[in-house]
Amino acid sequence: AVEDLEPVGPERWADGSRRVVNTGVGVFDVAGHRRFLERLAEVADFTVPTVLGADGPWLVTDGPNGTPANRPDRHPEPGDLAASIGAGLAALHALPVDLLDGRAHTDLVDPWAPVIERCRRSVGAGLVDPARLPAPYDRYEPERLLAMLVDGSPGQTGRPADRPVLCHGRAVAGRFLIDGGRFVGFDGLETALVADRHLDLAAAHLSVVEVLGAEAVYGLYEGYGADPDLAHLDRAVLAVHLLPGPGGR
DSSP states (O other): OGGGSEEEETTEEEETTEEEEEOOTTSOOHHHHHHHHHHHHHHOSSBOOEEEEEETTEEEEEOOOOEETTOGGGOSOGGGHHHHHHHHHHHHHTSOGGGTTSOOOTTOSOTTHHHHHHHHHHHHTTOOOGGGSOTTGGGSOHHHHHHHHHHTOHHHHOOOOOOOEEEOSOOOGGGEEEETTEEEEESOOTTOEEEOTHHHHHHHHHHHHHHHOGGGHHHHHHHHTSOOOHHHHHHHHHHHHTSSSOSOO
């Protein structure tokens, strides 16, 4: 029973290295996700979860035995966690985007489009509670925030867009598994999408600040090996707040 498992995040429970996830009714393709993980396991230099079973929106996976990065008390060198998170993101973003669904995504002119679509579904489903948003976002209704996200597209601002990468989609610290100070894999990749890299960087940035402190973000980008575009990062922070689940954990 789910109540006998250890809660590790929104709609996520743990039993050792196994995870039980409620992916949401009618919005998840288990067979496609299984194929994605199989393709990913062939080329990734980190351990990839395997699908053990599924029933409706419920997914059971098994993965690496590392400790989540949002538990610094369980790591002998918590000062290295931010850099390990950055290294994990760099490893994922360097992989071919066609691993997700077999497509090269050459038709994806705007890598922000998948982010906007995911945020649009979240707002449309009423999953964004303005009362739970931090300042200054709490001053606006979710629909207005969504319009602000759309208005910030590179095509309208004149800023060039980055190439799309394979994103985690919920790159909070608790999704990064660390063993011996080294990134060993992700806790779940059911949120993966091909999009602008700043979506992951924003989620990781917010999470690192919350869990490890503001100074730790320097380690995050050192581990990632590149600095973000600050305008794109700011836009992606807004996107993270429009997606389900807390932005910092």
